[in-house]
Amino acid sequence: PAVVTYVVALGLSLVLMLLTVGAAIWQTNRGVELNAAVRASLETRSHLRLLLRALQDAEIGQRGYLLTGDESYLGPYFSAAESAPREIGALEAAAGASAARQAEVIEIRELAVRKMDEITQTVSLARNGRRNEAML
Numbered sequence: 001p002a003v004v005t006y007v008v009a010l011g012l013s014l015v016l017m018l019l020t021v022g023a024a025i026w027q028t029n030r031g032v033e034l035n036a037a038v039r040a041s042l043e044t045r046s047h048l049r050l051l052l053r054a055l056q057d058a059e060i061g062q063r064g065y066l067l068t069g070d071e072s073y074l075g076p077y078f079s080a081a082e083s084a085p086r087e088i089g090a091l092e093a094a095a096g097a098s099a100a101r102q103a104e105v106i107e108i109r110e111l112a113v114r115k116m117d118e119i120t121q122t123v124s125l126a127r128n129g130r131r132n133e134a135m136l
Contacts, residue, residue, distance in 0.1 A: 054080035
């Protein structure tokens with residue numbers, strides 16, 4: 001009877017130890033997954049912020065050019081024309097296989113292209129001597 005009690009207690013201790021180790025491993029893996037998700041989210045937010053900044057800078061440069069006629073104001077516009085597609089590409093890559101996130105990136109791309117087209121059109125009008133029309 002004492003040996004049976006000892007074996008049962010030892011067996012229960014072993015089971016509890018295995019459960020504890022298993023729970024610790026699961027919790028560690030879950031923590032790693034959550035950290036990766038947070039990192040991906042922060043990276044996506046960073047690309048969105050850079051895209052928005054590029055579009056805002058392009059618009060500011062456009063306004064400066066339309067108001068002054070000074071081509072040096074178009075620097076941010078030209079920079080945005082290069083950086084916006086790069087940021088959209090990074091967002092597409094970050095979307096991965098998620099259909100919902102891919103749809104969001106498609107919508108963002110369409111909005112960004114529309115905005116850049118609008119800016120390009122007004123700059124073109126101003127360069128062609130139709131500044132008053134560009135400012136409407």
